[in-house]
Amino acid sequence: KAGVTQTPRYLIKTRGQQVTLSCSPISGHRSVSWYQQTPGQGLQFLFEYFSETQRNKGNFPGRFSGRQFSNSRSEMNVSTLELGDSALYLCASSRQTGGNEKLFFGSGTQLSVL
Amino acid sequence: DQQVKQNSPSLSVQEGRISILNCDYTNSMFDYFLWYKKYPAEGPTFLISISSIKDKNEDGRFTVFLNKSAKHLSLHIVPSQPGDSAVYFCAASDPFTGNQFYFGTGTSLTVIP
Numbered sequence: 001k002a003g004v005t006q007t008p009r010y011l012i013k014t015r016g017q018q019v020t021l022s023c024s025p026i027s028g029h030r031s032v033s034w035y036q037q038t039p040g041q042g043l044q045f046l047f048e049y050f051s052e053t054q055r056n057k058g059n060f061p062g063r064f065s066g067r068q069f070s071n072s073r074s075e076m077n078v079s080t081l082e083l084g085d086s087a088l089y090l091c092a093s094s095r096q097t098g099g100n101e102k103l104f105f106g107s108g109t110q111l112s113v114l
Numbered sequence: 115d116q117q118v119k120q121n122s123p124s125l126s127v128q129e130g131r132i133s134i135l136n137c138d139y140t141n142s143m144f145d146y147f148l149w150y151k152k153y154p155a156e157g158p159t160f161l162i163s164i165s166s167i168k169d170k171n172e173d174g175r176f177t178v179f180l181n182k183s184a185k186h187l188s189l190h191i192v193p194s195q196p197g198d199s200a201v202y203f204c205a206a207s208d209p210f211t212g213n214q215f216y217f218g219t220g221t222s223l224t225v226i227p
Binding site for chain 1: 215
């Protein structure tokens with residue numbers, strides 16, 4: 001069974017630009033969550049999508065948005081990039097939402113904002 | 115506000131000995147906990163979980179202990195192996211927010227051959 005796939009692996013952008021990251025979950029998984037990891041920090045929850053609906057959102061500005069498609073694939077968008085948005089963005093999938101689910105992570109997209 | 119804390123940024127252990135990684139949390143609503151291992155340039159890999167109805171869960175060399183009154187959990191690795199060298203994260207969730215997990219800042223474990 002293929003794991004969680006994130007593209008692209010690395011991305012370099014400049015301040016003010018926007019970026020779209022993509023995530024393909026494990027086959028059969030309907031929940032996709034996004035996390036941000038910055039140096040020295042743990043993973044910070046961005047949002048979760050389940051059955052094309054945003055289930056929950058973390059404490060991030062509105063510049064961070066996402067969506068989920070009918071095949072459970074998800075995209076995350078960051079508009080008007082700031083230097084502080086440089087981070088590793090991780091996508092995780094699970095079969096269901098809540099109910100003591102395990103999250104399976106992709107390798108992440110390393111975003112650098114110059 | 116860090117609701118899950120791993121107060122030891124790093125830990126070194128001799129091969130074959132026990133590694134104990136600790137995690138504290140502040141939110142009494144947390145009822146499900148996960149441990150992940152992360153190598154550089156890779157995503158976190160699930161290790162073991164525990165729900166609040168248990169105080170211990172074992173899987174091979176890995177055992178997680180939960181002390182709800184102290185809001186503390188620990189991961190024991192016995193025996194430690196050089197391949198266990200990685201960053202370990204604990205994570206917690208409550209019953210109301212789906213798959214929103216709160217992660218600690220991680221402990222870097224080095225197992226010395």
